[in-house]
Amino acid sequence: xxxxxxxxxxxxxxxxxxxxxxxxxxxxxxxxxxxxxxxxxxxxxxxxxxxxxxxxxxxxxxxxxxxxxxxxxxxxxxxxxxxxxxxxxxxxxxxxxxxxxxxxxxxxxxxxxxxxxxxxxxxxxxxxxxxxxxxxxxxxxxxxxxxxxxxxxxxxxxxxxxxxxxxxxxxxxxxxxxxxxxxxxxxxxxxxxxxxxxxxxxxxxxxxxxxxxxxxxxxxxxxxxxxxxxxxxxxxxxxxxxxxxxxxxxxxxxxxxxxxxxxxxx
Amino acid sequence: xxxxxxxxxxxxxxxxxxxxxxxxxxxxxxxxxxxxxxxxxxxxxxxxxxxxxxxxxxxxxxxxxxxxxxxxxxxxxxxxxxxxxxxxxxxxxxxxxxxxxxxxxxxxxxxxxxxxxxxxxxxxxxxxxxxxxxxxxxxxxxxxxxxxxxxxxxxxxxxxxxxxxxxxxxxxxxxxxxxxxxxxxxxxxxxxxxxxxxxxxxxxxxxxxxxxxxxxxxxxxxxxxxxxxxxxxxxxxxxxxxxxxxxxxxxxxxxxxxxxxxxxxxxxxxxxxxxxxxxxxxxxxxxxxxxxxxxxxxxxxxxxxxxxxxxxxxxxxxxxxxxxxxx
Numbered sequence: 333x334x335x336x337x338x339x340x341x342x343x344x345x346x347x348x349x350x351x352x353x354x355x356x357x358x359x360x361x362x363x364x365x366x367x368x369x370x371x372x373x374x375x376x377x378x379x380x381x382x383x384x385x386x387x388x389x390x391x392x393x394x395x396x397x398x399x400x401x402x403x404x405x406x407x408x409x410x411x412x413x414x415x416x417x418x419x420x421x422x423x424x425x426x427x428x429x430x431x432x433x434x435x436x437x438x439x440x441x442x443x444x445x446x447x448x449x450x451x452x453x454x455x456x457x458x459x460x461x462x463x464x465x466x467x468x469x470x471x472x473x474x475x476x477x478x479x480x481x482x483x484x485x486x487x488x489x490x491x492x493x494x495x496x497x498x499x500x501x502x503x504x505x506x507x508x509x510x511x512x513x514x515x516x517x518x519x520x521x522x523x524x525x526x527x528x529x530x531x532x533x534x535x536x537x538x539x540x541x542x543x544x545x546x547x548x549x550x551x552x553x554x555x556x557x558x559x560x561x562x563x564x565x566x567x568x569x570x571x572x573x574x575x576x577x578x579x580x581x582x583x584x585x586x587x588x589x590x591x592x593x594x595x596x597x598x
Numbered sequence: 599x600x601x602x603x604x605x606x607x608x609x610x611x612x613x614x615x616x617x618x619x620x621x622x623x624x625x626x627x628x629x630x631x632x633x634x635x636x637x638x639x640x641x642x643x644x645x646x647x648x649x650x651x652x653x654x655x656x657x658x659x660x661x662x663x664x665x666x667x668x669x670x671x672x673x674x675x676x677x678x679x680x681x682x683x684x685x686x687x688x689x690x691x692x693x694x695x696x697x698x699x700x701x702x703x704x705x706x707x708x709x710x711x712x713x714x715x716x717x718x719x720x721x722x723x724x725x726x727x728x729x730x731x732x733x734x735x736x737x738x739x740x741x742x743x744x745x746x747x748x749x750x751x752x753x754x755x756x757x758x759x760x761x762x763x764x765x766x767x768x769x770x771x772x773x774x775x776x777x778x779x780x781x782x783x784x785x786x787x788x789x790x791x792x793x794x795x796x797x798x799x800x801x802x803x804x805x806x807x808x809x810x811x812x813x814x815x816x817x818x819x820x821x822x823x824x825x826x827x828x829x830x831x832x833x834x835x836x837x838x839x840x841x842x843x844x845x846x847x848x849x850x851x852x853x854x855x856x857x858x859x860x861x862x863x864x865x866x867x868x869x870x871x872x873x874x875x876x877x878x879x880x881x882x883x884x885x886x887x888x889x890x891x892x893x894x895x896x897x898x899x900x901x902x903x904x905x906x907x908x909x910x911x912x913x914x915x916x917x918x919x920x921x922x923x924x925x
Binding site: 345374375469473485488511514526563564565567568570588590592596 | 665666693695703709725726731737738739775776778827860870877890901902904907908917918919921
């Protein structure tokens with residue numbers, strides 16, 4: 333069965349960047365937010381790789397990425413992401429960042445998906461990361477799916493396989509380092525991915541060039557989105573813990589082991 | 599303080615620790631609260647802790663014994679509507695984290711997750727950017743659902759009270775829960791109750807002083823340490839990703855062990871990082887580790903830049919061999 337796989341994913345600051353908050357009660361932000369190098373959100377990226385893998389296994393499947401982010405930044409990130417696997421892009425030009433409202437983001441994404449003219453809900457698999465690396469709330473995918481009427485939802489998915497009868501076998505992370513195994517008889521379904529099992533695909537320049545031929549027009553047509561704030565922020569700050577690191581060098585391993593053993597026993 | 603609904607679920611027929619912590623937070627605020635419980639044996643579990651609650655509700659039955667979006671969302675929606683409380687506190691377990699955002703959408707409610715504190719004036723605290731920025735905020739929108747981070751609150755002592763009113767809920771679903779799997783052969787990943795987190799970094803699988811890789815010895819040392827200390831076992835992202843790149847890996851590590859940007863952020867009193875560079879994407883997962891120590895051959899690794907309390911510049915193989923003699 334060919335699937336229509338829609339992957340929702342935003343952008344996040346490159347994890348190696350230093351982040352500094354700039355406080356504003358209605359719209360907090362990061363210092364130099366627009367200048368910070370960005371990456372495709374890590375968990376959404378895992379969802380995209382899994383989508384590509386599933387599409388390859390089921391010929392005729394289509395992967396679309398729906399992304400809400402500042403258009404110029406999205407274009408930069410897509411230059412890299414587009415080299416990973418074939419997909420189409422539906423771009424929404426709006427503010428990124430962690431302090432935007434999750435419900436408004438979910439509504440914008442769901443509206444964009446619902447507006448797709450050839451959307452076949454009987455073949456729809458809605459993918460995304462289970463949390464973003466920015467807001468980290470883990471609520472956008474469920475809210476978007478609910479707006480689309482999808483009531484089969486899975487969170488922190490690490491594995492998806494399709495059985496011969498077309499049912500979806502899903503492994504979700506649960507407490508205690510375990511997976512819950514569920515079977516969903518048919519799409520539509522929403523899967524919010526954890527890390528999955530697939531490594532990052534290598535860059536493939538030809539795929540990137542083919543993708544960019546459809547991604548660039550999609551970016552030019554990006555619909556502007558305004559996200560109304562719904563929370564009143566009282567404070568944003570860096571954590572205050574500063575550690576005075578003691579460096580222990582040129583000490584025999586036995587002495588170090590003795591110190592660590594005492595520390596563990598304390 | 600406005601009226602609160604404490605929404606809990608059972609786990610193996612009991613209220614889990616995270617549920618008691620949420621109840622403790624609600625009681626500490628001093629206002630009135632309702633209690634609602636869903637899951638297997640929800641009725642008896644609710645009665646065991648319902649002391650002090652104004653109204654008590656439960657949804658139970660075979661369909662609600664398992665953790666599944668469609669049934670959990672229907673049950674939570676019914677329980678929240680039955681109480682009518684404007685503020686809903688629930689533990690941030692995987693079960694509720696899956697179900698309650700969709701319930702918020704159905705109820706036109708606001709929802710915040712990973713909440714670490716709630717004050718009597720209605721301000722919450724939570725983290726942004728993977729524990730790199732902390733924020734305090736308020737909302738006027740009601741209902742407002744708050745998922746309370748496990749481990750962030752002292753638990754309430756169970757206090758028996760009134761029997762719950764059982765709500766009848768029906769729901770269609772195309773999903774069946776078939777069971778559970780544990781990907782590890784007896785080796786724990788993150789055990790919340792363990793006092794110590796041990797993180798194995800990528801250095802364990804790299805060439806050592808003799809120019810050879812010693813993955814088997816590394817595996818033996820790490821597992822022996824984990825078994826003797828009963829600690830949590832975590833890994834850095836780089837080590838987990840090596841498996842995807844066809845490089846040597848410690849055979850018992852999976853993505854479930856991953857601590858950091860795309861992994862977990864466990865709460866332990868102590869943490870010991872070994873053969874791990876202490877790069878920011880990994881260290882953000884250490885935000886809630888109180889005492890941090892690291893063993894690394896590189897005196898300029900990330901840990902020495904204020905990220906650990908003590909850094910031992912030493913060969914982790916040698917230190918662990920000696921350490922195991924003492925434990």
